[in-house]
Amino acid sequence: MNERRIMHIDMNAYFATVEQQADPALRGKPVLVGGSNLERTVVTAASYEAKALGITNGMSMQDALRLCPQAKVVVGQPERYVETTSRFLRIFQDYTPDLEVFSIDEAFLDVTGTEERFGGAVAIARKIKERIRKEIGEVLTCSIGIAPNKLVAKLASDKQKPDGLVVVTESGIPAFMKTVALSDICGIGPRMERHLLNLGIDTVDKLARYPEDRLVRRFGKYGALLHFMAFGRDDSPVHPYWQSPPYRSMGHHYTLPSNTHSLEEVKNVLFKLCEKVGRRLRADHYMGSTVSLTLRRSDMEYFHKQHTARDYMDDGLLIFQEASRIVDNWGWCGDIRMVGVSVSNLVHQYRQGSLLPKEIKRMLLLEAVDRINEHFGDFTVRRARILNTPLKVHVGGYVENKTDLYGRLE
Numbered sequence: 001m002n003e004r005r006i007m008h009i010d011m012n013a014y015f016a017t018v019e020q021q022a023d024p025a026l027r028g029k030p031v032l033v034g035g036s037n038l039e040r041t042v043v044t045a046a047s048y049e050a051k052a053l054g055i056t057n058g059m060s061m062q063d064a065l066r067l068c069p070q071a072k073v074v075v076g077q078p079e080r081y082v083e084t085t086s087r088f089l090r091i092f093q094d095y096t097p098d099l100e101v102f103s104i105d106e107a108f109l110d111v112t113g114t115e116e117r118f119g120g121a122v123a124i125a126r127k128i129k130e131r132i133r134k135e136i137g138e139v140l141t142c143s144i145g146i147a148p149n150k151l152v153a154k155l156a157s158d159k160q161k162p163d164g165l166v167v168v169t170e171s172g173i174p175a176f177m178k179t180v181a182l183s184d185i186c187g188i189g190p191r192m193e194r195h196l197l198n199l200g201i202d203t204v205d206k207l208a209r210y211p212e213d214r215l216v217r218r219f220g221k222y223g224a225l226l227h228f229m230a231f232g233r234d235d236s237p238v239h240p241y242w243q244s245p246p247y248r249s250m251g252h253h254y255t256l257p258s259n260t261h262s263l264e265e266v267k268n269v270l271f272k273l274c275e276k277v278g279r280r281l282r283a284d285h286y287m288g289s290t291v292s293l294t295l296r297r298s299d300m301e302y303f304h305k306q307h308t309a310r311d312y313m314d315d316g317l318l319i320f321q322e323a324s325r326i327v328d329n330w331g332w333c334g335d336i337r338m339v340g341v342s343v344s345n346l347v348h349q350y351r352q353g354s355l356l357p358k359e360i361k362r363m364l365l366l367e368a369v370d371r372i373n374e375h376f377g378d379f380t381v382r383r384a385r386i387l388n389t390p391l392k393v394h395v396g397g398y399v400e401n402k403t404d405l406y407g408r409l410e
């Protein structure tokens, strides 16, 4: 089989550069994008100038400002990011229909066989960079990785920031994988990293040398995938945006306006969340049998429990009954900050047509809002207005789950 040419494009410090593009006064300065509630928000995106001063995404805004008091704080504007994203997606589409929208600032393109028409992957990458600068804005840059598969393309785009272009060929993969840390791999999160560490695996090389059958025994099907990852192998196709992969779970969570230890209050919120999950399941013609409950305590610890029911359900009340039983049997203590519920083990009853551009826009918008919210619910009112849904202010802050490269929950 001919080598595939997969491109991963990642916009650099996206929300921050979009703001710098929109407001010339922010250019060349440390910029921190976050939610509107300074007390509880975190840095969703830091400009390169801010990163150079030690600020990282996810840091609390207060800590960031202590580190860099001169930074300009900007309240994120989801509509602006979605608009910019749809503009660069339109540029990408000029080169291939096989375009997977991976997140609001990342996409995979399958550009196999484009030599004759466009001069191949590298020529396309250069052209895309130039067009983004010319057609969208000179401040916006992207890092591009080109490789025979998505896994390595994503790792490659991460290697040079900002404005990078890294090409890895099939024969170059073994050497390239030696430069990669386990935590760099999309699909190995902190929890998996800990599991691997328990097996004495702390490098990609050690993972590659670990017997595959033992990985499978320990992690099931995912073990085989891990083995492949260690060798930089990945057969997953680029899922074009018009054939979006099916949902693995649907859920919502909500950060309380203030922490609570009242069981009743937690259940009240839970009920509204379950109703909303049920509505979404029905709207998309899914039913699910596993109900998962997540609580986050005021000390930021997460607690997670799930239960699989005998029947599939899409009714908010039934979901609530399951979730409520989990709460009752839990015996948790401490102040609760966030409540989340999701339904997985989904079966799809029937699927109507393909993903419409409108839905992509909705998905991107939700992601933008979520990243800005970062669990703090700052944009509740705004989100309700944007999405034109009848959410009440005090039950807002809903977040939709999304799946990562391998379809598991992030």
Ligand SMILES: [Mg+2]
Binding pocket: 010, 011, 012, 013, 014, 105
């Ligand atoms: Mg990015």
